[in-house]
Amino acid sequence: MKQFFKFVLATIVGIVFTSFILLIILVGIIVGASSEKPVDVLSNSVLHVSFTRAIPERTPNNPLAGLSFLGLDGEKSIGLNDILANIKKAKTDDNIRGIFLDESYMLSGQATTEEVRNALLDFKKSGKFIIAYSEIYTQGFYYLASVADKVYINPKGIFEFSGFSQQITFLKGAMDKLGIEAQVIKVGTYKSAVEPYILNKMSDANREQVNSYLGSLYEHFLTGIGKARNVNRDTLFDIANNMKVQFPEDALKYKLVDGLKYKDEVLDELKSRTSTDKKKNLHSVEIGEYTKSGVKDDNTDTEKATAGDKIAVIYASGEINGGDGDENTIGSETVSKALRQVRLDNKVKAVVLRVNSPGGSSLASDVIWREVKLTHDVKPIIVSMGDYAASGGYYISCAADSIIAEPNTITGSIGIFAILPNMQKLFNDKLGVTFDGVKTGKYADLGDISRPLTPEEHAILQNQVNRGYDDFTKHVADGRKKTQQYINSIGQGRVWTGTQAIKLGLVDRLGNINDAVNMAAKKAKVTDYKLVTYPEQKSIFNKFGQGLTAEVKTRMLQNELGESYNTYQQIKSVTHLMRTPQARLPFDVVIK
Template sequence: MKQFFLTVLGVFTGLILFVVVLPIVLIVGAAASAKEPATPANAVLELDLREGLTDQAPTNPFAAFGGSGLSVIQIVDTLAQAEKDSHVKVLLIRLPEAGISPASADEIRQAVRRFRASGKPVIAHSQGFQPVGTVISSYMVGASASELWMQNTASFQATGFSADSIFLGRAFDRYGVRAEFEQRYEYKNAVNEYTQSDYTGPHREAMTAWMTSIYDSAIANAAFDRKVTAAALKTTIEAGPYSAPQALSLKLIDKIGQVEEAEAEAKRRAGNGADILEFGDYASSKGERQGSGRDAIAIVGGEGAIVTGTGGGGAFGGGSSIRSDDTAEAIYDAIEDKSVKAIVFRVSSPGGSPEASEQILAAVRAAKAAGKPVVVSMGDYAASGGYWISSEANWIVAQPSTLTGSIGVFGGKFVVSEALGRFGVDLRGLSIGGDYADAFAPSQSFTTTQRAAFSASMDRTYEEFVQRVSTGRRLPIARVREIARGRVWTGAQGKTLGLVDQLGGLTEAIGKARELANIPADTSVRFKRFPTPQSPWEALSAAFGVQSEAAQALVTLGGVMSDPQTRAVLNRVEMERMRGQGASVLADQPL
């Protein structure tokens, strides 16, 4: 009977695949397989940063249906290839009016500077800098260009950096919700939004410190690129806001003009017959950097909240996450690959499950034991659980504005019985077994013994975290406890504390991996990505179940989608960031 229902379900699934999904896939495949025009002899590569960025491209091909956009790693890879492409003469950047994630801005700025160092000009155009988010980071990227343009009606309002936090403490009190949480320790601020009505002293201290670090770093970088002193630029910026003509007179920008005028200037510089080439199209035609040579460096990616299990994200998009089974397996696959001499582990995560984090860290240890050095490259975040999985790497590289550390733990529950009772809803619980069986029931508060047991478990997790940092960073446990306590640091701050070894991005991490693997600088090296991106048909089979006969039959048509351009089109995506629910080594995400 069970097999009968499985067969029926398989046939039904097959019909859905054939009638709904297959036409979509074939249309996308046909569009991708159509011959793309060759790169113009004189091309202006246009990078539009206004649509949002992820840190890494997804491995699920159907994530493309969840949005569109570029990843920071894709931008770095593509600009590295464009540097050496004789057809690409100029880079044109469209800047967002609001902020860019600071660490992403750091990495893009570095890539732009490398592109300029190849002798090719960069023009950046802005339709205004609005006081939203880390807009100073957007200005920093613009300042790295050869010329920074701004629209005539636009305003220059990048006068600082602000952040807001929502506190639910008074609302919970009013409506009878009790937030019963434990935190280790006072800087583990993710709990405060549930229990407080304002910043605590440590919360305000920590946020002010990392915000100041990010702001000062952006000002210093922009001043360096604009060839002025940081103090002078800071004074000018903070006296704003300004109109476009005022910004021009103060030398905050170089020219005033419409984007069409900037495009025309870029084409003029590119030469006769120049044309605009969209960044996504060029990136798709080039694909990821592969490199060459006998030796390989593995690049293992991980973005989002850290959770146990497999298969992060939905079949057709959805949030990204670091699944411990998948990520650990990717590292073990790199260990078993004889051509791989070192591993670069790209981490962009605010944390998550301590159990999932430990599983991934065990794989990092295994790589080191196998003689394959591991270099962590931190993206926007590598905090809490994100730092746990990084802590025992051979080397840690972070951007100055990466948010890291947050060595601490929190957990708890919401008791909602009183709140529901006000609406005539009665929540009652039953349990059998030991006293702790209903410890996390939302119908009642922790008992004294339950609270003590839960508090002890928080202490154990915190001590385990501290021990891993102490071992990995070769710091005395007392010193780790001193700089931990749940506090978030920037990469620049973390370097002075010994939590980070080097400031930089993926390029610098790859350079260090070569060094640790004793690969000479003049020797070519290949790059291997783990986990391997799924084909569309593998994703379909995983989504609908491998027991489906119809799905398996359709998988045989996978040759239709074997073209690499098809995969590249499907991999262009913008993923939502995911914050795990109930995770206990998770940092607050203030950006």
């Protein structure tokens, strides 16, 4: 009894202590949020741009941003929306003389990089300078930095330029050792999301599609760099193919950079360009802080608070699931609610649906598709595709008036699959566990993972998947004004880039989210309007506990697993794949 009371007392003390710490943090957040002041931009300043983490679609409303504790690094994230807006503002801000593009890793997809790159190209039209510097140039960051007036690398730095590769992790061998069989039901020759669980290497069909879309991405990459650096595309291919750049001086020799400099030398050049005394500090403002500068973009009508008409931008980012979503996932209920809200709002004259998703639940995708279709029937709705709008991501897009994608958007993957594990060998042979029971109907235990599917059960599930695919291709055919037979011929789960999708009729034009907003305004015949965004981001009070738990857990896992974190995520996703039929991209596309 004495021991019991000791444990109870220890538990109470722990709860009180934890609550006290959380209260202090919460008070700090409230004080910090209330004390935020506008940022003053001094004359002759540079906009400091550096990306060291993945770029979300919107700047998170994160109460933990800037805090350093429990595995958090204290660094604030900035969304693509604010990045593009801030670069555009800097273009006409007399206090900003240029942009310093500093060491970055570009952990986001290529379409996100493309949007930032195009914003930088537009910035250069002002006549202001862009200087890029890094100790390590990944291919993603170099593609971004190649638009700069001057590209510098540390004399002892690393310059990666060797071409694109795509690697898939196959889990079948591990599952065999564990005694787990993945029972696959799918439609689509190229629907290769199931392959890691049933094969040890890529199928011929999968290899064909990866070669195709990877080649398209690489062609766009080389063409963009060639135009920016005035280097022939074939020359760039030869440089990469033969690994001719192994040291910084090689990059200089082949005109991929403009000089080998240490950072102090680059800072001296920036001081010279901004007429700053070399003995004084350079005036600069971080791109994330520039949001609070109070500077407005005078060249757009979308900032007019007096405008009665609105254009709504609905963000759908992440994996598609049923129920409520968050900043990193698409919940069918959350997005559907947003679509209903803007559809019934008479002041909202048009809608832009921003899709950045590899897909997910086919049922949840269909729920969202229905709301897009209903919205299309009453007002213009334009889809803007981000890094991904594939499988379920394309499903929710196909009913829109028009679809806009970047050249390197990953889209298509029109197909359906389901996976049901058979864990009989694991239970019986590995663990010595057996099961027995009774049932009132032949199929009462359909889906039981302790035994294999019977041929009749497999046929039932195949019929369900076939119907899902038929619905998918019919919706695409109706939305894109094509025959279902044609959609089936380019479907089959095959992945396409934005450039390829244009030719196939899956996408209407190439462009970014601003192009989508402009198209929506034109279709709605409005010129004076205000942009509103959905779903509404949760307040710091609503998401405090959830944000703390999720953020700390994610950061600790990332720190512990390092590069193996992506493999952990893939293994974790197996449990999601085995719940309901999926309309999902076959793999994560990571270009180093």
